[in-house]
Amino acid sequence: MTTALQQQVFALDAKYNANRAPNSPGFRTLYIRRRSQLLRETEREPDKWAQYLKLRSTLLQQRYGNAGCDSTHLRSTSRSSISNESRTSIFGVKDVVVPTKQAEASRAIVGGNSIAENYAFKGVHHIFDQHNEPVTMVKFANNDQSLLCCSSVDGNLSVCNVTDSPPAVLAILKDHTKAVTGFDWSANNDLIASSSLDSTVKVWKVADYSCLRTVQDPNSSQILCCLFQPVNNNLLITGNSRGEVRIANVSTGRFMKNVCRVTGNVLCLASDANGKTIWAGNDKGEIVSILCDISGQLCRTRRLNMGMPCSITSLSYRAWISREARDPLLLVNSSNNSLCLFNIVDYEGTLSLKRRFPNRHTKHSVKSTFCPIMSFRQGACVVTGSDDGSVYFIDIEKHGSRSCVNTLQGHSSPVLGITFNYNESLLATSDLEGLVIIWKRADL
Known part of the structure; x- marks a missing residue:
């Protein structure tokens, strides 16, 4: 449960990442990688992660507007209303948001590098x-x-x-x-x-x-x-x-x-x-x-x-x-x-x-x-x-x-x-x- 909630937090940050420093893709890449590392290093109980996810979503929405969806929408918004993302289910946690090929944040993270x-x-x-x-x-x-x-x-x-x-x-x-x-x-x-x-x-x-x-x-x-x-x-x-x-x-x-x-x-x-x-x-x-x-x-x-x-x-x-x-x-x-x-x-x-x-x-x-x-x-x-x-x-x-x-x-x-x-x-x-x-x- 905790791992899946951490992934939801990361997906939320990735969704808003395109709005950070729009003229500096290198900074966005560094930011999102560091966020991933910090999330893996942080230990919280599942209910604390859920509370953090909701608060993080509110703050990002206030800062950047409706570029991302509220954390409650991670479970309730229909598939058709999210154009840049798809959903997956990892046993017990429904609808973990995962960027697709069309997601702007995903393209910024990649930075053009191949595997x-x-x-x-x-x-x-x-x-x-x-x-x-x-x-x-x-x-x-x-x-x-x-x-x-x-x-x-x-x-x-x-x-x-x-x-x-x-x-x-x-x-x-x-x-x-x-x-x-x-x-x-x-x-x-x-x-x-x-x-x-x-x-x-x-x-x-x-x-x-x-x-x-x-x-x-x-x-x-x-x-x-x-x-x-x-x-x-x-x-x-x-x-x-x-x-x-x-x-x-x-x-x-x-x-x-x-x-x-x-x-x-x-x-x-x-x-x-x-x-x-x-x-x-x-x-x-x-x-x-x-x-x-x-x-x-x-x-x-x-x-x-x-x-x-x-x-x-x-x-x-x-x-x-x-x-x-x-x-x-x-x-x-x-x-x-x-x-x-x-x-x-x-x-x-x-x-x-x-x-x-x-x-x-x-x-x-x-x-x-x-x-x-x-x-x-x-x-x-x-x-x-x-x-x-x-x-x-x-x-x-x-x-x-x-x-x-x-x-x-x-x-x-x-x-x-x-x-x-x-x-x-x-x-x-x-x-x-x-x-x-x-x-x-x-x-x-």
């Missing part, structure tokens, strides 16, 4: 080599452009500042006895949770990089992935080698009794914005949808099979990323040489294939990511690693060879991890040899 121009990278910003084994995952802290965490098969995690002069490794987190398979940042970046083949999940305190809690799997199964519950960071969702999705309580340091059985090895997890729907991918080519309530109770609902033997190595959720892709989406890496985009069609997390893209991926745990900034350009972009050592930028609205809009070549081994910082100025990628490359965007 390929926007995601052109001018080269390597820095290379980290603190790990001597494959780096399984990299991830920037939430809403942060500098703080990067890396996990490795060497059993360690590292935290780096990539914008220092020079970039530096701030800490090496050493407490796991076997390979670290994945990790997640808490919502406010004060904690990092890591999963390992040593059958534990460890919770690290970022302030002093100490190990705050160790949670042991009840059956000593290898823990292959972990994820903070988005609205309750006291709960940790985990997947293990027994095909189980479990939830651990950070405060007590114990796993809860309820278990959701997925089968196979649970290799990756993803959650929607409110944590009510979880998706788990395994090594049998299956994606299982699971409902989760605020207390941590789990209920399996749907299962999708890719139709051939493969491993699901990465899952990423996004409510919507552009006007061309306005429905909730799940981005999936599977080891049958494909990168897939699925529509999420109902409350139970049912998936429907939207698009499949070829990607060299048959063996390793390759990951992908959505570009973080909501795009109003023609097209929408995702980025993926590959077994051939390249990083591919894919426009999900194009077909065939035209879908790849940019390729980065700097790794000499399969690219496993990939992550953007929040303003897309830097991209971090990791590989099988333990290197982490930080790429810098060309226009910065």
